[in-house]
Each structure stands twice: as structure tokens, then as C-alpha cells.
Amino acid sequence: MKKFFSVLLVFSLLQVGLAYAADTGTATLENRDYIFGLSKQSEVNLNQVLFLLAGKDGTPGAAGKDGIPGIDGLDGKDGKDGVDGKNGLDGRNGIDGINGVNGINGINGAAGAQGAAGAQGAAGPAGPAGAAGRDGRDGVGGSDTSTSTYGAGAARVSSCTDSATVSLRASYTGEDFVFNQVKISDVNTACGTGIIRDIAFYFKIGTSALHNSSAPKYTNGDVLKCVSTIPRSNTWGTTPQFTITNADAVCTNFTVPSRGNFSLNDIYTADFTNRIGFEIYDQ
Amino acid sequence: MTKSAKVIVAGLLAFLSLAPLASAFADVPYLRWERGQVQQVVLGGAAAENNWKIQLQGNGIVPLDFTVSEKAQGGYLVYSLFIPVETPRGPYLIAAIKNSGEIKVVATILLLGTDVYRVTAVPRDLAFIIGIFVFITAVTSTIRARKYAQMTFLSTQKIPVTGAYKEQSKEPLLLKIRNYPYSSRVKSIAGFETSLFKFLLIREGELLHRASKNLYAYLPIAAFLGGLIAANETEKAGGIAKASLAVFIAMAVISIADAYSGVLATLGFWLAQLAFGNISSFRDILLMLAVGIGWIGPIMGFAIFQSNVSRDFGKSDTASPSPVGSAAVLVTGPIFGAAIFYFGHKLINSILIEIDAQRGISNLALAIIAGALLVRGLADGLIDNQKLQSSEETAQKLESITIARVNSPKSFLTVAVCVFGFSYLWTTNAQSSALVTALFSAPYALLLIRFSKFSVPSLAQVPRNILLEGLIVTAVAVYLFRDISTKPLLVDVMSRKFLILAGCPAIAHAIYSLVCDSSNRIERISA
Numbered sequence: 001m002k003k004f005f006s007v008l009l010v011f012s013l014l015q016v017g018l019a020y021a022a023d024t025g026t027a028t029l030e031n032r033d034y035i036f037g038l039s040k041q042s043e044v045n046l047n048q049v050l051f052l053l054a055g056k057d058g059t060p061g062a063a064g065k066d067g068i069p070g071i072d073g074l075d076g077k078d079g080k081d082g083v084d085g086k087n088g089l090d091g092r093n094g095i096d097g098i099n100g101v102n103g104i105n106g107i108n109g110a111a112g113a114q115g116a117a118g119a120q121g122a123a124g125p126a127g128p129a130g131a132a133g134r135d136g137r138d139g140v141g142g143s144d145t146s147t148s149t150y151g152a153g154a155a156r157v158s159s160c161t162d163s164a165t166v167s168l169r170a171s172y173t174g175e176d177f178v179f180n181q182v183k184i185s186d187v188n189t190a191c192g193t194g195i196i197r198d199i200a201f202y203f204k205i206g207t208s209a210l211h212n213s214s215a216p217k218y219t220n221g222d223v224l225k226c227v228s229t230i231p232r233s234n235t236w237g238t239t240p241q242f243t244i245t246n247a248d249a250v251c252t253n254f255t256v257p258s259r260g261n262f263s264l265n266d267i268y269t270a271d272f273t274n275r276i277g278f279e280i281y282d283q
Numbered sequence: 284m285t286k287s288a289k290v291i292v293a294g295l296l297a298f299l300s301l302a303p304l305a306s307a308f309a310d311v312p313y314l315r316w317e318r319g320q321v322q323q324v325v326l327g328g329a330a331a332e333n334n335w336k337i338q339l340q341g342n343g344i345v346p347l348d349f350t351v352s353e354k355a356q357g358g359y360l361v362y363s364l365f366i367p368v369e370t371p372r373g374p375y376l377i378a379a380i381k382n383s384g385e386i387k388v389v390a391t392i393l394l395l396g397t398d399v400y401r402v403t404a405v406p407r408d409l410a411f412i413i414g415i416f417v418f419i420t421a422v423t424s425t426i427r428a429r430k431y432a433q434m435t436f437l438s439t440q441k442i443p444v445t446g447a448y449k450e451q452s453k454e455p456l457l458l459k460i461r462n463y464p465y466s467s468r469v470k471s472i473a474g475f476e477t478s479l480f481k482f483l484l485i486r487e488g489e490l491l492h493r494a495s496k497n498l499y500a501y502l503p504i505a506a507f508l509g510g511l512i513a514a515n516e517t518e519k520a521g522g523i524a525k526a527s528l529a530v531f532i533a534m535a536v537i538s539i540a541d542a543y544s545g546v547l548a549t550l551g552f553w554l555a556q557l558a559f560g561n562i563s564s565f566r567d568i569l570l571m572l573a574v575g576i577g578w579i580g581p582i583m584g585f586a587i588f589q590s591n592v593s594r595d596f597g598k599s600d601t602a603s604p605s606p607v608g609s610a611a612v613l614v615t616g617p618i619f620g621a622a623i624f625y626f627g628h629k630l631i632n633s634i635l636i637e638i639d640a641q642r643g644i645s646n647l648a649l650a651i652i653a654g655a656l657l658v659r660g661l662a663d664g665l666i667d668n669q670k671l672q673s674s675e676e677t678a679q680k681l682e683s684i685t686i687a688r689v690n691s692p693k694s695f696l697t698v699a700v701c702v703f704g705f706s707y708l709w710t711t712n713a714q715s716s717a718l719v720t721a722l723f724s725a726p727y728a729l730l731l732i733r734f735s736k737f738s739v740p741s742l743a744q745v746p747r748n749i750l751l752e753g754l755i756v757t758a759v760a761v762y763l764f765r766d767i768s769t770k771p772l773l774v775d776v777m778s779r780k781f782l783i784l785a786g787c788p789a790i791a792h793a794i795y796s797l798v799c800d801s802s803n804r805i806e807r808i809s810a
Contacts, residue, residue, distance in 0.1 A: 001471040001546065008553050012562045020564035047404065048314050049773060050322045050390050054330035157439065243768070 086151045099274075102208060160197065161188035167240070167277055168270050176211050177269040182228075182249070183240035187280075192233025192242075195282050199244070202254065202277035203267055211270040217262040218253050218271070226251035226264055230280065287789055312390045319397035320404040321774045324349060324377060324389075327359035336380040337362045337483040342373045355771035363774065365407065368643060372396055374775035401708050403778035410764040412633065413785045414757050415626040418619075419576035420726045420789040421756040422587065422686035424796040426746035427801055428747045433592045435683035436486050439493055440776050442469050467545065478691070482684040483586045487542035490662055499541070504546045506537050506544035510551025523570065524635045528628075531577060532648055535624055539582045539655045549575040566634050573634065577627025581620035585656045588616040588749075589663065595748045599629070613660045615750055624652045634708050688710050689730045691799050699724035706782060722786025726793030732802035742795075752792065759788040 005114045166185045171180035182201060191197055196209040203224040210216055217223055231242050253259040295330070316322050324337050337349040347370075349362035362677040377390040425431070462568050472488075512532055517526035534552075538545025556562055562571070592615060594609030613712040628644050639758045690698075702723045706716035763784045767777055 001550070002474055004550055006552060008557065009451055009568075012553075012568050015557065015560070015562045016564055016568070046315050046395070046399070047317055047320060047322065049325060050312060050314060051325045052330060052379075052389055053327040053329075054335075054379075056329045 012268050069240075084138040099270075160280060162192040164188075164278070164280070166201070166276065168276070171265065173265075178265045179267045179269060179272075180246065180265055181266070182226075182244040184242050184244065185238075185240040187230075187241055189233040189236065191237060191280055192230055197230045197280050197282055198227050199230050199280050200225055200278060201249075202279075204273040204275050204277075205271050206273045207270075209266070212266070212268040216271075217251075217259045217266060218255075222255040224267060226253055229283070311388055312453050313393070314390055315393045315395060316366065317395050317397050317399070317620050318366045318370045318372070319400070319494045320454075321363050321365045321406060323364075323774055324362040324381075325359055325773075326362065327357070328543070330379065331358055331360045333382055337364075337389075338378045338380065339364060339366070339375050341375040342371055342394075344370065344375075346378075350768075352771040353769050359771060361771040361773065363768075364448070366394065368397060370394060383515065384720075390606075400632055400635060401709075402629070405774050406764070406768065406774060407710075407776055408629055408633070408782065409781065410761065410785075411586055412626060413764075413782065414760055415622055416723065417624075417760045417785060417789045418753045418757045419584070419752040420723070421792050422749050423689055424726050424730065424789070425747055425749045425752050426587070426591060426686065427796055427800050427806070429800065430747055431749070432582065432592060432686045433683060434482060434486075434590050436489065438485065438489055440469070440485060440489060440499075442472050442485050457511050463499075464504055465496065466593065468500060468503055470480060472543065477684065479684070479686060479689065480583075483583055484543050484546070486590075487582055489584050490659070490666060491541045493666055502537070502541050503544045503547045506534075506541070506548040509534060509537065509681040510548035510553075511555045513548070513554045514555030514559065518555075518561075520559075523574075523631065528644065528648055531574075531628065532651055534578045535581055536651055536655045538578045539585075539620075539652075539659050542579060542582045542586070545579040546575075546583065550579050552564060565704055566708055569634055569701065570631060572701060573627055573630035575627075578622055580623035580627050581652055581656060582659070585616045585620040585659070586624045588612055588619055591658065591749050592616070595750060609664060612749070613657060616660055617656035619624065620656040621636045621649045621653040625649060629707065634705065688733075695724065695727045695731060698727045710775075710779055712779070715783065719782045722783060722790060725786070726789045727795050729790075729793040731796060733804065734797070734807070737796050738797075738802040738805040740802060740806065742799045743806040745799055747796075756792045760785045763788070 026184075057200055165185045167183045167185075169183065170177040185198065191247045203226070205218050205220055205222045205224065207220050210218075210220065212218075228244040229247040233241075236242050246265050249264045251262050251264055251266065326335060326337070331354060334351070337351075338346040339349070340346045347364055347366070349364040352361040352363070372394050375390060375392040375394055376388050379387045379389045381387070402412065428445055459542065472481065475484070485641060488499065493501060513530045516530055518522050520526045534548050535543070537548060549571070552574060553562075556567070561567060573729055589612050592612050593605065596608035596611045624645055699720055703716050703720040706719040707713060710716055710719075764781050767781050767784065770777065770780075772780065
């Protein structure tokens with residue numbers, strides 16, 4: 001057995017030597033097939049070791065863009081009932097009612113005895129009044145001071161303007177209403193420039209019993225005239241453009257001038273026929 | 284549609300279909316790995332500082348965690364993973380998992396079958412091979428103790444372990460022809476010099492001889508033919524790499540029945556391989572040696588245990604081992620023999636470049652070998668008790684051998700050449716192989732030495748124990764392997780370092796055995 005083993009070993013080594021010498025093309029010292037054999041070697045691109053060198057964590061990036069708005073939410077439930085509101089302010093006073101229809105004239109009295117011959121008559125009466133002016137605007141509701149506005153009237157305006165709107169304000173004296181001031185609007189500014197002009201108002205006293213019982217400057221049927229100077233147009237407002245007060249106006253009895261001057265608030269609104277005439281003229 | 288238009292449309296569709304894939308993996312490395320090996324990932328920089336966890340994921344498997352090494356001085360970590368052979372082939376991902384739980388894919392892997400086997404790429408296999416070798420070395424170093432020097436057995440064979448063999452020359456020619464197989468076996472064994480190997484060959488043939496002289500005479504011939512047939516079968520299968528393990532198990536079982544037959548089977552296998560022209564490199568010669576270790580090694584290792592281990596568990600009387608000693612042999616001997624079978628086949632695998640899945644050694648194969656050795660041990664026990672009183676055999680005698688030295692210079696040289704050959708094939712590095720050879724063959728060189736004057740009296744009476752000392756030395760080698768495994772080393776470097784360091788425990792034990800043996804003998808002489 002020892003010899004057999006030795007023979008096998010020798011022949012094996014011979015085979016190795018023959019294999020080494022057989023291929024002269026590849027039998028170099030670098031080619032170690034005589035040691036390793038001609039079996040397949042491991043591929044170089046197999047079983048690579050993975051080397052990773054990770055850097056430090058970077059700084060956080062910028063915030064992204066806002067997303068698309070979400071869908072509207074569902075409607076909320078109804079809220080609880082609110083607390084009752086405060087009481088409202090008192091309403092404005094109503095407009096004065098229309099004057100009642102005049103009473104039936106009384107029965108004529110018995111004819112008086114013939115009088116003595118009269119003296120020479122006075123000069124004839126003034127010509128008839130012009131046509132009635134346009135109706136005034138409705139007055140503003142009265143305030144706590146119980147003023148009233150009267151809009152009716154007839155107008156004759158001068159050449160400085162084609163129109164004018166007059167509104168009368170009344171005040172309560174504690175017993176009755178009297179005129180207090182007159183507000184003027186829609187007047188051309190030309191009336192307040194250049195030549196100084198006056199504005200005059202005419203009041204017709206009615207035929208019913210007078211409410212003014214304290215030495216009135218007028219009587220039934222009289223025509224009263226109140227005159228005031230038109231202020232300069234550069235002082236005017238818009239609406240009204242200017243206002244004429246008691247202090248501004250000087251009133252006279254146009255029918256009986258001897259009754260003397262009086263103020264605007266000496267005229268009782270109840271005595272008035274609801275018609276006003278006014279005119280603008282150069283001084 | 285014209286042909287050119289079709290080509291343009293097809294090209295556009297292909298581009299559109301591939302574009303997302305290409306962009307997704309543009310910055311991720313793509314690697315091809317083989318299963319059945321240790322694969323590694325080296326992480327440096329911030330990754331090493333944050334102790335990332337690395338996993339192999341995908342293809343429907345439970346993620347496999349890489350084991351992380353200690354941190355290297357350079358600030359990097361080495362992650363290692365042994366990918367089992369049964370892992371499905373296909374695409375996988377290497378995922379780095381940060382402490383925050385964030386997962387980042389760092390590589391894509393195409394897992395392939397094991398096409399090329401390198402034992403240095405599978406440190407566990409290398410550790411097993413080296414562990415068994417260290418154990419064998421430690422056992423060999425321990426056997427030199429005087430306690431184990433005397434080996435005896437009752438022999439009915441005509442071969443004397445020591446002394447000259449006297450041939451029966453006066454037999455008739457026909458009888459000579461009839462007895463030729465028997466006499467050739469006897470003469471063949473008788474031709475060996477007195478040695479442990481010869482003693483074991485004779486001893487392990489005693490069972491067969493008592494069972495049947497004809498079987499004793501003809502089984503070696505059958506085994507030789509079996510070796511030829513085994514070589515032919517492996518050749519038909521496409522080489523040893525693709526041959527069925529059943530052939531190797533069968534030959535190992537025959538060797539267990541009769542060690543001499545196992546040797547002849549190995550020689551027959553070798554002869555056939557030579558005839559087929561498969562022996563053309565040193566690798567092939569070492570392959571034959573590894574096949575021989577796988578076939579003969581189990582019974583030889585078992586025989587050494589059978590002769591010596593029982594002495595560690597009772598009286599040193601070799602003629603009547605204690606029940607505990609016998610039980611220890613029956614438990615540890617088959618395990619040791621099966622381990623040597625595994626060792627032999629790992630050696631074969633370690634130098635087969637191309638390897639087939641069939642080369643995997645199953646637990647069933649190991650169980651068959653261990654079972655066969657157990658049966659052999661029980662049968663040997665029956666023979667020892669039988670005393671052959673009713674047998675027609677009358678020429679029984681007590682054969683004994685006194686082991687003056689465990690090995691010879693020739694066997695030391697053989698070990699050194701084999702260690703260098705295997706190491707060089709594994710590492711392809713002559714310098715480190717020379718160092719490994721020096722370290723692993725040094726214990727066998729120390730077996731040739733004995734101090735005549737140097738003595739350490741305290742070590743002279745230290746009780747020796749083959750099993751215990753072998754296990755301790757092996758455990759130290761395994762510890763070294765585990766320690767190296769935690770270092771931040773690439774697998775090839777790790778294997779090379781382990782090869783060098785694992786020889787140290789065996790050398791230390793060999794020196795210890797030398798001092799113990801020398802002291803014991805000096806003390807005995809002086810007494």
C-alpha cells in the first residue's frame with residue numbers, strides 16, 4: 001500500500017508538471033494554474049463591499065408652497081336668538097292739519113240809520129294783487145320748539161334770478177304759533193353779488209277772527225310786508241342758501257302803513273291765509 | 284405606419300417606461316452578491332456616529348440585520364451579514380435605518396446563487412475548520428503524555444503490531460491463491476513501520492476479522508473498486524463539486540467498518556481521478572487528501588478516543604475500561620468522528636472553486652456517520668467481552684504498542700506541507716501562508732522534542748485529560764474568532780488574522796504538554 005501510495009503521488013506530481021509545461025503560452029510565474037487549477041475564478045464584479053461615507057445632516061430646506069385651499073366647511077348651526085333691541089326714537093311730529101272750513105256768514109244786521117255826508121274820500125285802493133305765486137314746499141316737521149314751515153306763496157322775482165324757494169319756519173310762543181324765520185334757496189348767486197338787493201315777503205291776513213289779540217299791527221284783510229337785505233352770495237350755504245330771522249326783517253302793514261313797523265314773529269300763523277308773495281329788487 | 288415611424292414610437296415608449304426607474308435609482312449603487320457568503324457594508328462619517336442599523340430587505344423575506352463591528356479608529360463601522368444559502372435569489376435592498384426611524388435605501392442588490400465558494404468569505408466555515416484542526420492538534424499533543432503511551436488490544440490477526448511478519452510459505456499453491464487477498468492485506472499492513480497509524484489500522488480491522496475472515500480479506504478489494512466507482516460517478520455528475528454526498532457517506536461507512544478498506548477506497552478514488560486526467564494541480568492533490576480525511580478520518584479519530592478517553596474517566600487499566608469511560612467514549616467518540624467527517628468535507632468545499640448546492644452537508648449525513656460510529660463502538664465492546672472462548676480461533680494474543688513519539692519527522696513535514704497548501708489556496712498569499720504554516724505545524728514539531736534536563740516538578744503530576752484539554756484549547760480559538768469578528772475588518776482580512784491567531788492556543792498547549800511530559804519522565808527516571 002505504501003508503494004501504491006508513492007506511485008500515485010509521483011504520477012500526480014508528474015501530471016501537475018505536465019499541465020504546467022503543456023501550455024507554453026500561459027505557463028508563466030504569474031499564471032498559477034499549476035497551483036490553483038484551471039477552474040473558474042471568482043468574478044471581480046461579484047460580492048463587492050459597499051463603502052458609504054455619509055455626510056452630516058443638511059440644514060432644513062425652505063418651507064414649501066402653500067397648499068391648495070381646502071373645500072369650504074359645512075354651514076354652522078343657527079345661532080341663539082339675540083337680545084331685544086332698544087326702543088326706537090320718537091317719530092317726528094305730524095304735519096298740522098288743514099284749517100277747518102270757514103263758518104257760515106252771520107245774518108246781516110238791520111239797516112242802520114243814514115249817516116251824515118262823508119268827507120272826501122281817500123285815494124283809491126292799490127291795484128289788484130298779482131297772480132298767485134307757486135306753492136311753497138311742504139314744511140319740515142315741527143321740532144320740540146314747535147316750529148312750522150309754510151310753503152305756499154306767490155313770487156315776483158327780479159331779473160337776477162328766475163326762481164326762488166321760500167320756506168317759513170314758525171315757533172310756538174306758549175299760546176300760539178308765530179313766524180320765526182324764512183329760509184331761502186334756489187336763488188341765483190347773482191342776486192347776492194354786485195348791487196345790494198332786498199327781498200320782500202307779503203302776507204295776506206285772513207278774514208277769520210284774529211288769533212293775535214295783543215295789540216296786533218294788522219287786522220282782517222290787511223297785507224303785511226317784511227323786507228330784509230340779501231346777504232352776499234359768498235356767505236351763502238347750499239340749502240338753504242341763506243336765512244332771514246326776526247332781527248333781519250322789518251315788517252310793515254302794507255295796507256295801513258301807519259300802523260308802524262313790527263317784527264316777523266308778530267305775525268300769527270293762524271291769521272295768515274297760507275299765501276305768501278315775495279319779490280327781490282335793487283335797493 | 285411606416286417602419287421608421289414604428290421604430291420611433293417603440294423607442295419612445297421604451298424611454299418613457301424606463302425613465303422613472305432610472306431616475307429613482309440614479310444615485311443608488313447596484314451590487315451583485317452571492318448567497319452563502321458573508322457580505323459587508325462599510326459606513327463612515329455621520330452614519331458611523333449615529334449608529335445606523337443596516338438591513339437586507341425585499342423579495343418577500345424577513346429583513347436580515349447586519350451585525351455591526353466595533354468602531355474603527357478611522358471612524359467607520361463594518362456591517363457584516365451571512366446570507367443563508369436558502370435565501371431566494373433576486374433583487375433586494377440595503378436599507379439604512381436611522382435612530383429616528385427614518386429608512387434610507389443605500390444600495391440595490393441582485394442576489395445570486397453560490398457560484399464561487401471561498402472559505403475566507405465565510406468566516407464561520409473557516410472557524411469550524413480551524414476549530415476542528417486545533418482540537419485534533421490538542422488531542423495529539425495530549426497523547427504524548429505517558430499516561431496514554433501504552434495501547435493494547437486482543438488480536439486474532441496474523442499481523443504483529445511490532446516485529447517481523449512470518450509468511451506461511453509451506454502452503455499449497457491453490458491455498459496460497461485462495462488466501463492471496465488475506466495475505467496481501469497482511470503483508471501490506473506489515474510493511475508499515477511501527478507507528479500509531481499502523482496500530483490503528485490493525486486494531487480497527489479486528490472487528491471485521493473476527494466477524495469473517497473472508498470479509499476481512501475481500502472488503503479492501505471491494506472498497507478499492509468502490510473508490511473507482513465513486514470516482515466514475517463523480518465524473519458522470521460533472522466533478523466532485525456536483526457529486527451526490529451519498530457516495531461519500533457510503534465510503535465513510537465502509538471505512539468505519541474497516542479502516543484499511545477506507546484507505547484502499549481513497550487510493551482507488553485517487554487512481555481513477557488520475558486516470559480521468561483530473562489531477563493537474565496541487566489543488567487537486569490536496570483535494571484527494573481532503574477526500575481521504577473525510578473517509579478515513581472519522582474512524583481514526585474515533586479509534587484514538589476509544590483507546591484513550593476511557594482512561595480519563597476511571598483507572599488507567601486499558602484492559603478493563605470503566606463503565607463511565609466506555610460511556611464517555613460512546614458519547615464523545617461518534618461526535619468527534621462526525622466532526623472530522625464534516626471537517627473533511629469543509630476542506631473539500633474550501634478548495635473547490637465551483638460549488639453546487641448538493642455540497643451542503645446535512646444533519647442527516649452527520650447523524651448517519653455518528654450512528655455508524657456508535658454501532659462500531661458497541662460492536663467493539665461486545666468483542667472485548669466475548670474473549671472468543673467458543674470460537675475456533677485459538678491464536679489470540681495481546682497486541683500492544685508503546686508510543687515513544689506521537690509523530691515522525693515525515694508526518695510533521697506532511698502536516699506542514701498540507702497546512703501551507705490549504706492556507707495558500709485560501710489566502711493566495713505566500714507570506715501569510717508561511718506564517719500560518721509555522722504556527723499550525725509548530726505543535727507537531729514540538730512532539731518531536733523532549734527535554735532531558737528541564738523540568739517543572741509541579742507539572743509532572745498534573746492529571747491530563749484529552750477531552751477537557753482539547754475542548755479548552757478549541758474554546759480559546761473560538762473566543763479569538765468571536766473577538767476578531769467584532770473588529771472593523773473586511774472579511775478577508777478577518778479570516779487571515781484569525782488563521783494566524785488561532786494557531787497560538789495550539790502552540791501554547793503543545794508547549795504545556797511538552798513541559799508536562801518532560802517533567803513527568805524526568806521525575807520517573809530520577810525516582
